[in-house]
Amino acid sequence: MAPWALLRPGVLVRTGHTVLTWGITLVLFLHDTDTLSVPGPTRCPRSDDRLEPPSPLILGPARPFPGIDSQDSEDQLDEGLASRPALWPLAAQVQAPQPQPHSPPLASPALRQWEEQGELLVPLTFLLLVLGSLLLYLAVSLMDPGYVNVLPQPQEEAKEEQTAMVPQAIPLRRCRHCMVLQPLRARHCRECRRCVRRYDHHCPWMENCVGERNHPLFVAYLALQLVVLLWGLYLAWSGLRFFRPWGLWLRSSGLLFATFLLLSLFSLVASLLLASHLYLVASNTTTWEFISSHRIAYLRQRPGNPFDRGLTRNLAHFFCGWPSGSWETLWAEDEEGSSQDV
Numbered sequence: 271m272a273p274w275a276l277l278r279p280g281v282l283v284r285t286g287h288t289v290l291t292w293g294i295t296l297v298l299f300l301h302d303t304d305t306l307s308v309p310g311p312t313r314c315p316r317s318d319d320r321l322e323p324p325s326p327l328i329l330g331p332a333r334p335f336p337g338i339d340s341q342d343s344e345d346q347l348d349e350g351l352a353s354r355p356a357l358w359p360l361a362a363q364v365q366a367p368q369p370q371p372h373s374p375p376l377a378s379p380a381l382r383q384w385e386e387q388g389e390l391l392v393p394l395t396f397l398l399l400v401l402g403s404l405l406l407y408l409a410v411s412l413m414d415p416g417y418v419n420v421l422p423q424p425q426e427e428a429k430e431e432q433t434a435m436v437p438q439a440i441p442l443r444r445c446r447h448c449m450v451l452q453p454l455r456a457r458h459c460r461e462c463r464r465c466v467r468r469y470d471h472h473c474p475w476m477e478n479c480v481g482e483r484n485h486p487l488f489v490a491y492l493a494l495q496l497v498v499l500l501w502g503l504y505l506a507w508s509g510l511r512f513f514r515p516w517g518l519w520l521r522s523s524g525l526l527f528a529t530f531l532l533l534s535l536f537s538l539v540a541s542l543l544l545a546s547h548l549y550l551v552a553s554n555t556t557t558w559e560f561i562s563s564h565r566i567a568y569l570r571q572r573p574g575n576p577f578d579r580g581l582t583r584n585l586a587h588f589f590c591g592w593p594s595g596s597w598e599t600l601w602a603e604d605e606e607g608s609s610q611d612v
Contacts, residue, residue: 279477280411280477280478283411283474283475283476283477284407284408284411284477287404287407287475288404291400291403291404292400294502294529294532294533295397295400295502297506297525297526297529298502298505298506298509298529299393396498396501396505399494399497399498399501400498402494403491403494403495403498406487406490406491406494406495407476407491407495409484409487409491410476410478410480410484410487410488410491411476411477411478412478413478413483413484413487414483414484415462415466415478415479415480415481415482415483415484415485416466416467416468416481416482416483416484417462417464417465417466417467417481418445418448418450418452418453418456418464418465418466418467419450420448420450442454443567445458445465447460447463447465448464448465450465452465453467453596454568454596455467455468455469455556455559455568455577456468456469457469457558459472459479461479462478462479464479466479466481466482467481467482467483468481468482468485468556469481469556469558470485470488470550470556470557470558471556471557471558473488476488485588486588486589488547489544489547489548489551492540492543492544492547493544495540496537496540496541496544499533499536499537499540500537502533503530503533503534503537506526506529506530506533507530509523509526510523510526510527510530511523551584551585551588552581552584552585553575553578553584554575554577554578554579554584554587554588555575555577555578559575
């Protein structure tokens with residue numbers, strides 16, 4: 271394979287999707303989100319503040335102070351401090367526990383809590399869902415969407431019978447690009463340079479057409495991807511803690527907040543796509559037919575969708591391929607039913 275073949279749009283898009291998927295997953299698992307106890311701003315003491323004698327439990331081991339013999343015992347040190355109120359602020363400043371340097375945790379609060387409780391099944395399930403969505407993406411992106419064969423095969427010679435069943439008012443036409451006889455609901459894709467059966471649309475994120483063969487997997491991918499995105503959105507939100515100053519917050523949680531915004535955008539897009547395709551599947555139509563019905567010959571002369579057989583049969587035919595049959599046969603049956611009604 272030539273080196274420049276790696277720079278093809280399909281390779282770049284699929285590589286970018288894979289890197290983005292695992293990059294977001296790593297951010298959710300490894301990002302520094304331990305901001306459950308954010309130190310507030312230090313307040314400078316005022317002159318009218320009432321000072322309390324420091325507790326010996328807080329002071330810890332005795333340290334020499336001005337005016338106090340270093341050989342005194344802890345009791346003598348406490349008595350000396352009690353008799354010298356002026357030394358209380360100094361004692362508290364010296365003996366106060368110093369803040370430990372912040373060490374980044376290994377996961378978001380939700381994932382870290384699951385790990386501490388020994389519930390590794392939950393994060394493992396999340397990783398399996400991410401892997402499943404990625405495999406579905408690659409399957410839809412790389413598989414044949416239902417290309418119309420350029421060279422006729424022996425079993426396709428019987429297409430003349432199907433052509434005879436279609437009224438002459440709607441003849442099957444030849445593609446002016448591929449010069450093949452296009453079945454009903456097929457369309458030529460300029461990006462793929464092939465005619466696709468039951469053409470729905472060309473997906474730039476997949477770098478492939480969505481057609482008769484991969485449309486069911488495309489809907490399954492959208493459903494699984496939406497579950498992963500919503501779960502990741504919850505994990506990202508669980509790790510966000512807003513505090514001031516904003517500069518410190520941006521350095522500690524800026525990447526996680528950007529991930530949250532990105533997941534929100536992807537979740538919205540996936541939700542809209544899944545809802546629209548479920549509607550199209552339920553009515554047995556495609557994106558191309560829904561948008562350009564006024565330009566399609568086999569739909570232009572019909573008041574409704576000639577391929578709609580009801581919700582149950584539409585779903586069964588889309589996901590299971592039952593009842594089987596060509597679109598030409600369904601179109602002819604709908605034509606006969608319309609003529610009998612007249």
